Amino acid sequence: TFINPGKFEWQDVAAPKLTADTDAIVKPIAVARCDLDLYIAAGVVPYPGPFAFGHEAVAEVVDAGPKANVKPGDRVATLQTNSNQFIESYYATATLGATFVPLNYRAKQPEIEYMVTAADVKVLFIGSRYVDVIKQLQPKFTSVTHYVSMEARYPDMLYIEDLIDKGSSEDIEDAEVDESDVSILMYTSGTTSLPKGVMLTYGDFTNYVVGTVEMADGTERGTSLLCAPLYHIAGTANIMTAIWAGRKIVIL
Numbered sequence: 437t438f439i440n441p442g443k444f445e446w447q448d449v450a451a452p453k454l455t456a457d458t459d460a461i462v463k464p465i466a467v468a469r470c471d472l473d474l475y476i477a478a479g480v481v482p483y484p485g486p487f488a489f490g491h492e493a494v495a496e497v498v499d500a501g502p503k504a505n506v507k508p509g510d511r512v513a514t515l516q517t518n519s520n521q522f523i524e525s526y527y528a529t530a531t532l533g534a535t536f537v538p539l540n541y542r543a544k545q546p547e548i549e550y551m552v553t554a555a556d557v558k559v560l561f562i563g564s565r566y567v568d569v570i571k572q573l574q575p576k577f578t579s580v581t582h583y584v585s586m587e588a589r590y591p592d593m594l595y596i597e598d599l600i601d602k603g604s605s606e607d608i609e610d611a612e613v614d615e616s617d618v619s620i621l622m623y624t625s626g627t628t629s630l631p632k633g634v635m636l637t638y639g640d641f642t643n644y645v646v647g648t649v650e651m652a653d654g655t656e657r658g659t660s661l662l663c664a665p666l667y668h669i670a671g672t673a674n675i676m677t678a679i680w681a682g683r684k685i686v687i688l
Contacts (some may be wrong), residue, residue, distance in 0.1 A: 441590055441671070445640070450514065456481045468670075471569055476629065477656045480643050485533060489508070493530070494545065495649045502565065502591065503529060504627055506529070506532050506534050506558065506559060507532070507533075507534065507599075507613050508533030508534060508612075508613065509533070509534065509535065509617070510531065510532075510534040510535065510580075510583065511534065511535050511537050511556055511557045511558055511621065512525070512529040512534050512535070512536055512537065512556045512557070512559045512560075512561070513536075513537035513538070513539050513551075513552060513555065513556045513557040513559070513560050513585075514526070514537070514538055514539060514560075514561040514562075514607075514666075515539040515541060515560065515562050515563060516537070516541065516561065516562065516563030516566070516586050517541055517562070517563060517565075517665070518662060518665060518666050518687050518688060519563075519586070519687065520687065521561070521587075521686075522538075522561075522666050523666070523675055524596075524600075525561050525596075526620075526666075526672075526675075530619060530638075531570045531610055531611065532611050533541075533610075533611025533612065533613045533617070534611075535603075535617075535618045535619065535620065535621050536619065536620045536621070537551070537552075537557055537620070537621045537622075537623075538620065538622070538666055538672070539551055539552070539667060540623060540625060540665075540667045541563070541566065541667065542624050542630070542667070543623075543625075543626070543631070545569055545572070545573065547579075547625070547626055547630065547631055547677070548573065549568075549573050549576055550630050550631065551623050551631055552573070552579075553576065553577065553578075553579070554582065554633065555621055555633065556579045557580055558577055558579060558580065558582070559581065559584065559685070560580050560583050560584065561584045561585075561586055561596065562579070562584065562585055562586060562593070563586050564585065564586070564587040564588050564685045567585065567590060567593075569595060570583070582594060582633040584596050584599065585601070608668045613638050614639075615637060615638055615639030615642065616637055616638075616639060617637060617638050618637055618638075619636055619637055619638040619640070619641055620636045620668060620672065621635055621636075622636060622640075622667070622668075622672070623667075636669075637645055641676060644673065645677055645680045646674075646676055646680075648681070649677045649680055649681040650681060651680060651681070651682075652680065652681055652682025653682070654682070655682075657681050657682045657683045658683055658684075659684040660674060660675075660677075660678035660683045660684070660685050660686070661685055661686050661687075661688065662674050662675060662678075662685055662686065662687045662688060663688045
């Protein structure tokens with residue numbers, strides 16, 4: 437606590453508590469000093485009190501209200517080329533009973549804006565080559581509460597590998613879903629107009645996969661080459677049938 441120019445002291449305060457569904461408690465990990473901090477420490481304040489100031493900081497989420505977490509029916513999008521993290525993000529979303537939105541990485545900026553806003557995306561996974569585009573669109577994404585980078589750390593985003601390291605499979609239970617609940621909201625390419633969302637249900641994929649391939653039984657089932665993009669139904673069907681059948685997947 438700032439007492440007077442050049443003097444600070446520690447004061448005990450009550451433990452923070454969540455007061456709203458959208459609240460979150462964060463713990464600072466690293467803090468950057470700014471010019472305003474130096475002015476305040478020297479007793480030079482550019483405006484009369486009372487006032488507040490903040491730091492640029494890296495922090496981890498310690499606790500979060502219900503609306504800060506992914507729930508069944510929430511939309512989770514990924515903008516990235518084919519990768520193991522892309523596949524992981526889909527199955528993590530499905531485990532939570534949420535709806536996955538694979539975004540076309542060839543889409544133009546207005547199309548990306550439309551898909552994210554129309555889908556009411558809550559969590560957005562991003563590959564490094566698309567970070568600059570998303571930063572430009574970020575002020576328009578009022579529904580997105582968490583941005584997760586998939587290849588490198590950025591100061592204003594979560595990092596997928598950190599989330600995996602901190603997570604525990606023992607604490608996760610499969611959400612209860614109905615066959616009619618939407619598993620993937622897949623957008624068309626928008627050839628003649630804006631992309632159109634196609635609602636594919638959990639029942640759609642269950643019937644397709646179970647009716648197409650036999651379940652893995654421990655025998656050698658070969659290798660599946662994933663060459664179609666995962667934002668396309670051909671790529672999605674490839675990974676689902678390969679995993680169910682127990683095939684190795686080679687990702688292009």
